[in-house]
Amino acid sequence: MSGSGGIDVRGVTHRIHGTTILQPIDLSLPSGKVTALIGPNGAGKSTLIRLIARIDPLQTGEVTVNGLDVRQTPSARLALEMAFMGQHSGLVSRLRVRELVAFGRWPHCHGRPGPKDRAAVEKALADFDLLPLADRFMDELSGGQAQRAHLAMTVVQETPWLLLDEPLNNLDLAHARALMAHLARLRDEGRSVLIVLHDLNFASGWADHVVAMKDGRILAEGAPAEVLTEPRLSELYDTPITVGSYQGRPLILHHL
Numbered sequence: 001m002s003g004s005g006g007i008d009v010r011g012v013t014h015r016i017h018g019t020t021i022l023q024p025i026d027l028s029l030p031s032g033k034v035t036a037l038i039g040p041n042g043a044g045k046s047t048l049i050r051l052i053a054r055i056d057p058l059q060t061g062e063v064t065v066n067g068l069d070v071r072q073t074p075s076a077r078l079a080l081e082m083a084f085m086g087q088h089s090g091l092v093s094r095l096r097v098r099e100l101v102a103f104g105r106w107p108h109c110h111g112r113p114g115p116k117d118r119a120a121v122e123k124a125l126a127d128f129d130l131l132p133l134a135d136r137f138m139d140e141l142s143g144g145q146a147q148r149a150h151l152a153m154t155v156v157q158e159t160p161w162l163l164l165d166e167p168l169n170n171l172d173l174a175h176a177r178a179l180m181a182h183l184a185r186l187r188d189e190g191r192s193v194l195i196v197l198h199d200l201n202f203a204s205g206w207a208d209h210v211v212a213m214k215d216g217r218i219l220a221e222g223a224p225a226e227v228l229t230e231p232r233l234s235e236l237y238d239t240p241i242t243v244g245s246y247q248g249r250p251l252i253l254h255h256l
């Protein structure tokens, strides 16, 4: 069943302590694309991506990833299909960067890395500008450097789907741009990306598909030019937003 079909979310709701966090969500995410999940604080973006990634258990409804039902598929199998990066804690502080990244190969090598695993780790370290930092402990890194190490660990899993919750946190603009370009290259190689983004210009510049959430619902979805419009964004964020155009893509302005 794997290798086709994208991600399907059917009738997924979520409640915490009696409060509804997600209204019934129905969503089909295309494979082979970069999909940006946008929306204001508290909209339910993290809740939804964590349910898809099976970090949190589904309360109702169904999620399939490339045809695999996340509720029923063994973890070892799902780990070959999707990799998730969420907001991380400092729990890994006494690991060196290279060791952390190597953990990403676990689904492939189960703790016994071969030449292919070691080569993948070195490539990921290079791709995320981490080679000079590879022997440092995680708690000796800046916030953005630590973020890049976690990204490298996620990407080195070489899964068909990458699920990233706010991966641009702490990244300077050059590393943020490099990450989006890297994700676009992976997309061009046939991989699929779901990425929670707050910076709408990164969504405009790099996403193929945009899903906008508010108050636990999907407010709009479609191509960037369909979703990133003045009326839609002003409604989404309850704030006036101007949308211009740059190189044929929406340019979102809200500075003044």
Ligand SMILES: Nc1ncnc2c1ncn2[C@@H]1O[C@H](COP(=O)(O)OP(=O)(O)OP(=O)(O)O)[C@@H](O)[C@H]1O
Residues within 6 Å of the ligand: 016, 017, 021, 039, 040, 041, 042, 043, 044, 045, 046, 047, 048
């Ligand atoms: N453990 C929890 N207990 C109670 N409410 C929670 C809990 N976790 C999340 N929520 C609530 O669920 C709602 C959705 O949160 P979620 O983190 O999914 O939003 P988000 O769109 O990712 O927001 P942000 O942009 O701020 O990261 C929020 O109103 C939040 O307060």
